Amino acid sequence: MRFLSLFIALILAIVLPIGAAIYVGTAGPGPYLLVDGGPSQEWLAPRDVGQGQAVAHRHASQAEARDASDRQLEALDTSSYSSVQSVTRYRLRAGGVGLLLPVEGWLVHVVAPDRAALDEQVAALPFLQANPDPNPVAWALDRHPGAVALGILAYALLLGCFMFRGAAWAGTVKPAPGTPVLDAAQLRARLLEVNGLDVPLQVSQTEKGRYVLTWVLDHARWARPGGMTFVSKVKRVELAFDEAHKVVRVVETTMLRDKDKGVTGLSARISLFRGVTIAETSHQASIGLTYQPSLGWTVQPAHEFRYRDSELKGPFIQCVTGSGWSWRPVITFWRPLGG
CATH class of the missing domain: 3.40.1000 (Protein Transport Mog1p; Chain A)
Incomplete structure (x- = not known):
């Protein structure tokens, strides 16, 4: 509901000024x-x-x-x-x-x-x-176009700041009322317990005292007709602990590396995302073509991969909120923009 409210507010913040300027400029x-x-x-x-x-x-x-x-x-x-x-x-x-x-x-x-x-x-x-x-719009555009351009730029920056801070507000998950509040050391200890489990996840600490959760979501190679495909997807979540307000501020980064080697040569692709993830679900499949004398030609999935963002972050959100802290995804740790 919060993300819907933020989306509506952003649309109105863009449409209303533009619509008002067009109306005044044409009807005045x-x-x-x-x-x-x-x-x-x-x-x-x-x-x-x-x-x-x-x-x-x-x-x-x-x-x-x-x-x-x-x-x-x-x-x-x-x-x-x-x-x-x-x-x-x-x-x-x-x-x-x-x-x-x-x-x-x-x-x-x-x-x-x-x-x-x-x-x-x-x-x-x-x-x-x-x-x-x-007409005020026509007068401003005709006499002071530079000031109008600066005003539009300033409003765009203000709108961007509102969007970034609004995303942090909309994505915040608070603990249930009455949840006992642990101190930062106890929460960190709970998070580090994951390193003892047999999961493709590592919790490490940075020089600034932040924790980094690193998932190797998929790292596979498989043969296909005419070549090989290599895929690696890594999600990195950095946690900063605000002890004064009992808030864990979170910055997410996702990197996808895709390399394809075949008869036409070698191709590679790297994509990087950094920001607030509202929800993410993906399904990827590569179809393999085979021939067997008894069966003839057959087509079957040679490699299949499914990913749901909530399944990865959900347990950590529960760990944080279960410790009496709030989970807050942010664009950046710089407070004027990140919130």
């Missing part, structure tokens, strides 16, 4: 308004304005003005362009910048040597004025 007011009835007859041909030129063309509707803007942009040899609320700014390969502005059924086209001159020319047009109540 335009950046410019026509005044004095719009462009007069003299603006239907290019006119010099400041260091550049401006021209206006009348269309039957705002939609047709936007379509004309798109066609005109395609006809230009631009090196880059950006469009916010159908207002397009572009840079020519030959030098110079321009503005294509559909407004109230008119298409206003302004060109200038640079951005500063372009802004001055647009402000000097007698039939056009900036909207006194501009």
Whole structure:
């Protein structure tokens, strides 16, 4: 239930800001308004304005003005362009910048040597004025794109931190109420008892006082038609003991090595995963082809492997919680991110 709540919260944290920005950006007011009835007859041909030129063309509707803007942009040899609320700014390969502005059924086209001159020319047009109540999204993207990019990056980092800490919260397993609490030395001793059992598992201690549980989940080689296959899967779980809060913080790492040697040569693959595992179940089988005179051709599993994450970690979670401690999977032991 906790992981479902975390998933819903993450989806909302992504969808709501994006949806709100799109709605405000598309449904909000335009950046410019026509005044004095719009462009007069003299603006239907290019006119010099400041260091550049401006021209206006009348269309039957705002939609047709936007379509004309798109066609005109395609006809230009631009090196880059950006469009916010159908207002397009572009840079020519030959030098110079321009503005294509559909407004109230008119298409206003302004060109200038640079951005500063372009802004001055647009402000000097007698039939056009900036909207006194501009669209905040369009204004921010047009005037402060760098600040918008930094804001998006900061929000993404904040969202990542929330996701990492939320995963630790969602994956925490607490002891049952009334469970006697052992000290760290007793818990460590319980964990080390596993080394005396005949299992493919080793419990070791690091220089930082942490414990490492290492499972060799599968290490096999088998023949197949035309070659040999070698597979090794190792799961490593590092435990850090927080004695003040009686919490065992856990970082999981899984490594899979797959090597195939056959008539076509040698191929190898290594995959590494580090993070919080919610649940993992896998089944792998290699089919062997054989021929026997009495049976003919037969196909049967030459190697089969099944793995369920809960079967490996479950006993250790029970050991920790049965000692009165909480089990908390984390992305990293660095607390600002891991929790």
